[in-house]
Amino acid sequence: xxxxxxxxxxxxxxxxxxxxxxxxxxxxxxxxxxxxxxxxxxxxxxxxxxxxxxxxxxxxxxxxxxxxxxxxxxxxxxxxxxxxxxxxxxxxxxxxxxxxxxxxxxxxxxxxxxxxxxxxxxxxxxxxxxxxxxxxxxxxxxxxxxxxxxxxxxxxxxxxxxxxxxxxxxxxxxxxxxxxxxxxxxxxxxxxxxxxxxxxxxxxxxxxxxxxxxxxxxxxxxxxxxxxxxxxxxxxxxxxxxxxxxxxxxxxxxxxxxxxxxxxxxxxxxxxxxxxxxxxxxxxxxxxxxxxxxxxxxxxxxxxxxxxxxxxxxxxxxxxxxxxxxxxxxxxxxxxxxxxxxxxxxxxxxxxxxxxxxxxxxxxxxxxxxxxxxxxxxxxxxxxxxxxxxxxxxxxxxxxxxxxxxxxxxxxxxxxxxxxxxxxxxxxxxxxxxxxxxxxxxxxxxxxxxxxxxxxxxxxxxxxxxxxxxxxxxxxxxxxxxxxxxxx
Numbered sequence: 001x002x003x004x005x006x007x008x009x010x011x012x013x014x015x016x017x018x019x020x021x022x023x024x025x026x027x028x029x030x031x032x033x034x035x036x037x038x039x040x041x042x043x044x045x046x047x048x049x050x051x052x053x054x055x056x057x058x059x060x061x062x063x064x065x066x067x068x069x070x071x072x073x074x075x076x077x078x079x080x081x082x083x084x085x086x087x088x089x090x091x092x093x094x095x096x097x098x099x100x101x102x103x104x105x106x107x108x109x110x111x112x113x114x115x116x117x118x119x120x121x122x123x124x125x126x127x128x129x130x131x132x133x134x135x136x137x138x139x140x141x142x143x144x145x146x147x148x149x150x151x152x153x154x155x156x157x158x159x160x161x162x163x164x165x166x167x168x169x170x171x172x173x174x175x176x177x178x179x180x181x182x183x184x185x186x187x188x189x190x191x192x193x194x195x196x197x198x199x200x201x202x203x204x205x206x207x208x209x210x211x212x213x214x215x216x217x218x219x220x221x222x223x224x225x226x227x228x229x230x231x232x233x234x235x236x237x238x239x240x241x242x243x244x245x246x247x248x249x250x251x252x253x254x255x256x257x258x259x260x261x262x263x264x265x266x267x268x269x270x271x272x273x274x275x276x277x278x279x280x281x282x283x284x285x286x287x288x289x290x291x292x293x294x295x296x297x298x299x300x301x302x303x304x305x306x307x308x309x310x311x312x313x314x315x316x317x318x319x320x321x322x323x324x325x326x327x328x329x330x331x332x333x334x335x336x337x338x339x340x341x342x343x344x345x346x347x348x349x350x351x352x353x354x355x356x357x358x359x360x361x362x363x364x365x366x367x368x369x370x371x372x373x374x375x376x377x378x379x380x381x382x383x384x385x386x387x388x389x390x391x392x393x394x395x396x397x398x399x400x401x402x403x404x405x406x407x408x409x410x411x412x413x414x415x416x417x418x419x420x421x422x423x424x425x426x427x428x429x430x431x432x433x434x435x436x437x438x439x440x441x442x443x444x445x446x447x448x449x450x451x452x453x454x455x456x457x458x459x460x461x462x463x464x465x466x467x468x469x470x471x472x473x474x475x476x477x478x479x480x481x482x483x484x485x486x487x488x
Contacts, residue, residue, distance in 0.1 A: 002213075002248075002249070003212070003213045004210040004211065004212060004213060004241075004245045004248065005210065005212075006171060006172060006210050006241045007168045007170075007171070007208070007209050007210070007211065007218055007219070007221075008170035008171065008172075008173075008175070008176055008206060008207065008208045008237060009166050009167060009168040009169075009170065009206075009207040009221075010165075010166045010176060010179065010180070010204055010205070010206055010207070011163060011165050011166075011204065011205040011207070012163070012164040012165075012166075012183065012202065012204050013161055013162070013163055013203045013205075014063075014161070014162040014163075014187060014192065014193045014195065014202055015139065015159055015160070015161060015193055015200065015201040015202075016056050016059050016060070016159075016160040016161070016162055017191065017192065017193050017194060018053055018055045018056050018059070018159075018160055019055070020053060021037075021042055021053065021138070021158040021159050021160065022050075022052070022053050022056055022093070022136075022137075022138040022139075022158055022159065022160040022161075023042070023050030023051060023052060023053065023093065023158060024039050024050070024051070024158060025039070026039050026041075026042055026158065028159045029155075030201075031199075032155055034151070034153040034154075034155060035153060035155060036155065037155045038154045038155065041158065042138075042157045042158030043088060043154060043157070044087070044088040044089025044090075049287050050285075050287055050288060052077070052288065053160055056136060056162075057100065057136065057291070058301055059160075059162075059190075059191075059192050060100050060101065060134060060135075060162050061100060061293065061298065061301050062190055062301050062304060062305070063101070063134060063162060063164075063187065063190060063192050064100060064101030064104060064134050065298075065301065065302055065305055066189075066190050066305060066306075066308060067104040067105065067106060067131060067134070067164075067186070068103075068104040068105060069101035069102055069103055069131065069134060070101070070102045070103050070104070071100070071101060071102075071293055072098065072099075072100075072102060072293070073292060073293055074291070074292055075095065075098050075099060075100045075290065075291045075293065076095065076284055076285075076288070076289075076290040076291065077093050077095055077136075077284075077285045077288040077291075078093075078094055078095060078096040078097075078282045078283060078284055078285055079091040079092070079094075079282065079283055080093075080094045080137075080280045080282055081280050081282075082140075082280070084140070085141075085143065085150075085152060086141040086142065086143050086152055086157070087140045087141070087157070088154075092137060092138060092140065093137060093138050093285055094135065094136075094137035094163075094282075095135035095136060095137060096282040097282075098290070099133045099135035099136075100135060100136055100291075100293075101131075101133060101134035101135075102132075102133050102134075103130065103131060103132070104130075104131040104134075105128045105130045106128070106129050106131070106166075106179055106182055106183050106186070107126055107127070107128050107129075107182070107310070108124065108126065108127045108128075108129065108178040108179060108182055109125065109178065109181070109182045109185075109309070109310065109328065110123065110125035110126070110324075110328065111325065111328040111332070112177075112179075112181035112185075112332075113125070113174055113175075113177065113181075114174055114177055114234065117174050122172055122174050122175075123174060123178070124175065127175070128169075129166055129167070129170055129175070129179050130166065130169050131164060131165065131166055131167070132165045132167055133165050134162060134164050134165070135162075135165075136160065136161070136162055136163075137161050137163060138157070138158045138160070138161060139156050139157065139158065139159045139160070139161040140156070140157060141153060141154045141155075141156055142155075142156045142200075156200075162192070164183070166179070168207070168218065172237075173234040173235075173237035173238045174234065176206065176233050176234060177230055177231070177233065177234045180202075180204065180233060181230060182309075184230075185309045185332055185333075185334075186308060186309060188334050189307070189308055189309055190305075191306070197228050197229050197230070198228070200228060202228075203226055203227065204226075204227040204228075204233055205223055205225050205226065205227070206223065206227060206233060206236065206237055206240075207221045207222075208222060208223075208224065208237055208240050208241060208244070209244070209254070210241060210244045210254075219244070219254060220253070220254040220255065220256050222240065222244070222254065222256065222257055222258070222259050222268075223257075223258045223259065224236050224237070224259050224260070224268055225258055225260055225271065226260070232261060232263060235263070235266065236261040236268060239267060240259070240268050243267075255273065256273065257270055257271075257272065257273050258270075258271045258272050258273070259271055309331045310331075312331040312337060313327040313328055313330075313331040314327070316330060316331060320344055320350035320351070320354065321350065322350065322351050322354045326351070326354045326355075326358060329362075330354060330357065330358070335372050335373065336357070336362075336372060339357070339372060339379050340353065340354065340357055340379075342380070342383075343356075343379035343380070343382040344383075345383075347383055347386055348390060352386050352390075353382060353383070353386055356382055356385070356386065356403070357382070361375070361377060361382070361407075364403075364404075375407070376406065376408075376409070377403070377406050377407050377410075381406050381412055381413055384412060384413045384414060385399055385402060385403060385406070385413045388413055388414070392426055392475075393417065393426075394422055395470070395473070395474055397470065398417075398422045398470065401420075401422070402416050402417060402420075405420075422471070425471045425472045425473060426473040426476055428476065430472075431464065431468070431472050431473065431477055431480050432480050432484070434464045434467040434472060434477070435460075435464050435477065435480045435481050435484055436484065438460050438464050438467060438481070439484060439488070441463070442459070442460060445459050446460075446485065446488070449485055450485070457481060457482065460481050460485075461477050461478050461481060464477040464480075464481065465477065
């Protein structure tokens, strides 16, 4: 039986974070009442003239620089004929043959792959997915369909939309997952977009085809439109690849068409046959002059290049001596990375801070379905907790108890330690009293220890901790017990 391989290319639409829309002064704001951020320009009234948004162009160029693109000297806007209710002027201002950015690529991060595949051969970390282009256009309005009617909200019409188009370099749904995860991190780091897929700020069209393994000619591709979650992209591609293989194995042919993903049924369905670029009747927009990207402007944008996730990850490994995995978790989320740096600043053991964040803080946030921005455990509180543990004032078990109390109450760790009377006993004299009581009450364990059974010492240490109500310094308790047992 013929074995098939998949070929995938993505078109990623990114809403750019700007104050106003792409060609008018209306607010670019999510969540406002329907049709409150509109004007004759974004409603497509006759006789209006568009004015390009400089901030949107600048952020598109910055994206291109972050992704290693070439920036052509000249770029222009075109009209794309677009006959849908959500675009009332019947064309969309986009870019056709002269986009703002060309080529470049995204290097897939190891821990950006789905967790259960990270140790499998399919997770090809460091693979570079090449980009074809990045162009800038205006978004369309948003349609709503009710039981007996439909409505359109034009607040979204005309907001700046960046389209990042890849080459057909992606070979599996897992690579698509890693690509989108890595790209999203970079966009957030650059302040280009919040990339919140639930708000439609990052959407994706997937072009996928299959061909007999080892052949060079691409199969007929189908496009899955308007994907709004990274895990959804993975599931949709997995289904579509298998569907195409089954059609070919049964002797059928694949039609070039646009399909939609239905998450509840886990299947793709035909929307329409696929348009070709000539169907859109592109032509240069007569209201917008070609743009010249001056070198001095590009140099100023280059100065705004942020430290990217991969660079930050490598810095964490060197500067804070954390593992590659720890660094990847901390650097994957910009807000979490900033939190970590505040908590780990001037701490003797930053690895301990990383452990608290990864093992306890993220787990507690997940359990409570909370965002980091809502968390009551401030970075300075975590720093304080680590300092209390390092100084031997509380043991690790008590530290866990204190952390949960901080998480719930927002009180500082020292306040909680004082309030609960948790300060660890490190006074040798006090511990010696507990140790003598433990020795006296457990003659059999004493005999076992003297017979060479080291485990008996741990039992006696446990008795000391019990007598001290968990407050004795465990290391000191062990040392005092050993001294008393050897002397007896």
